[in-house]
Amino acid sequence: VKLRWVEALYDAGVREIEVGSFVPPKLFPQLADTADVAAFAKTLLGLRVLALVPNLRGAEAAIKAGVTAMGFPLSVSETHSEKNLRQTHDQAIANVAAIADLIAQQPAGARPEFEGALSTAFGCSIEGAIAEDSVLRLAERLVEAGVDELGLSGTVGYANPTSVRKLIRRVREVAGADKVKSVHLHNTYGLGIANAL
16 A cells, blocks of 8 residues: 555655655554655655664665665654654754764665754644744754754644744754755644645
8 A cells, every 4th residue: 555655656656655664663563664655755856765763773774775765753842752753852952963974884876865853843732832042052953963854744733834934934044044844744723725825
């Protein structure tokens, strides 16, 4: 079923697909086949095959699977980060630096791109409002730790067009205009299309 979904998205014209997460199968049995899904996705010409990695072990598995890109999901809400990743911000940044080092050790041409995905950037269901300055500080730390690009995620659907426009501009100012390459949006309150625009 997953392979059919990937193929259908590709046939519809999508050229980047997040195929899964390299997480412990014991905790997430539904994602135990991520390497198999990635292997299939790699057969589709011109497809950027992205997978999430929460730690160095996940990154090692992703590199072995040959993904084109890896994303490290770091919640700006530290409470959410500790519940989701089981990592404080400092622990997560240390993991990001270790993953960046691992990528640098790979042969040229075999290095996946590395995205720092700032989750809960527009609000958190646990902490509520998230200060823009917190997003900016973590964006800078991720770039310093070695990510190639940044993504902003409206994890719980609290984003609105004004906040999306403003936060993207501010993060580009501190991290570089070329760094912010993706936004993860939800349609929780019917604003998904408006936020994308």
